[in-house]
Amino acid sequence: MEGMLEKQLMQAAEVVEQHLDAEINRLDNFDEDDLEKIRERRVQAMKKAQAQKQEWTSKGHGTFSELSNEKEFFDVCKESKHVVCHFYKDSTFRCKILDSHLSTLAQKHLETRFIKLNVEKAPFLTQRLGIRVIPTMGLVKDGKTQGFIVGFAELGNCDDFTTEMLEWRLGKSEIIQYSGDLSAPPDNAKHSSKASFMTNKSKKTIRGKGDDSDSDFECD
Template identity: 40%
Template sequence: MENMNSGQFKQAMHSINYGHVMQAAAEDYAREMKMSEREAKARAKAAGVVDARELCEDPDLEEIHRERVQAMKEAQERRMKMEREGHGTLSEVEEKEFLPEVTTTQLVVAHFYHQEFERCRIMDKHLSALSKKYFDTKFIKISAPDAPFFVTKLQVKVLPCLIFFKNGVAFDRLVGFEDLGGKDDYPTAKLERILLDAGAVVPVERNDSDSEDEAEEIRREAMNRMIRGGYHRNDDDEDSDFE
């Protein structure tokens, strides 16, 4: 190994010292940056600012997520079970099935109908639409001529007749079309409002399009009343007596 002269030795020492200085400077810079980051987080926390990246590692958030997923799973299983039991549609039942239906479900809307009555068919159309929206309520229909026992016990005399049940108890009813305006072209929203006011269906979350549709139906009905000059009942508007 060749001997270093004095100049070369000084240059080597200078390089070593320079390297130590740069390393120390880098370490000081890293410490300052870390302190600045901690101070920035402290200031942000005091100001109410939350770093979303930190939330990803929050155990409380993970627990909330697990609970939410479990709740969604249970709700889906419950809905599938209710679908198998006839919720979400207007189901026809026989007389022997009527009592089990109304006593095993919390809310039931039962339509006593006659297949030859046009207004019963109109009622079915509206009930079919509402059954899909108000899933917690079971909507059923039963032929009045084929259910003489319940027709007598429930004093069904005019068709169509809706009877509302809660936990097996008949608590209200809608007879004929008089409360629906007396006309066949009433909007579904009018029947829906009657069911809501009676407590036969449970309110559900609505989006803007639902509200707009209902408002449009109400406006159209109001315009029809103005054109007709008000509602005048005549012989053709009588509901069908069922004796």
């Protein structure tokens, strides 16, 4: 067994060495024109990225902004390819928790527009989208609603979820460019460690649609 393992390791090392040799040979054979082409492509890519960043910034990306009416919501969804809208109510304290996380993510993910809209100023939109629980986040892509994140049920079902947890959930919906591992929620370890502690204690949870808890808003 030891001989077989040693042989396999030697073969793997030889493959890696061959790849390195091939890359070194490729670089050695580059002439000045090849290097100039590479530099030019990098410069163009940087210019394109900067232009995209400026375009996003001009449309309000990079900030978590509040809309004053329903018309502004439709205008934003026409302008920006990816939109996260927090439908909130002043009397719901969990909306303030969500605001803090969204403000952080708005600065990090310029590719997505982050906005908020008071449901009391948007009765038509609230009814049209079937929003019955507050807070609710609407996820809009290419002008079409792709889904909703209702309450905190998908964020660990607790008030102290992390910004990384929300970022992961938005990444799952492909509404932001997520660079982490989508197969595992980042808060799993934290909540697993609390499981034994919470066994004998009551824990208030955030429910999904249809819940009648005091932090939910039911539309008439």
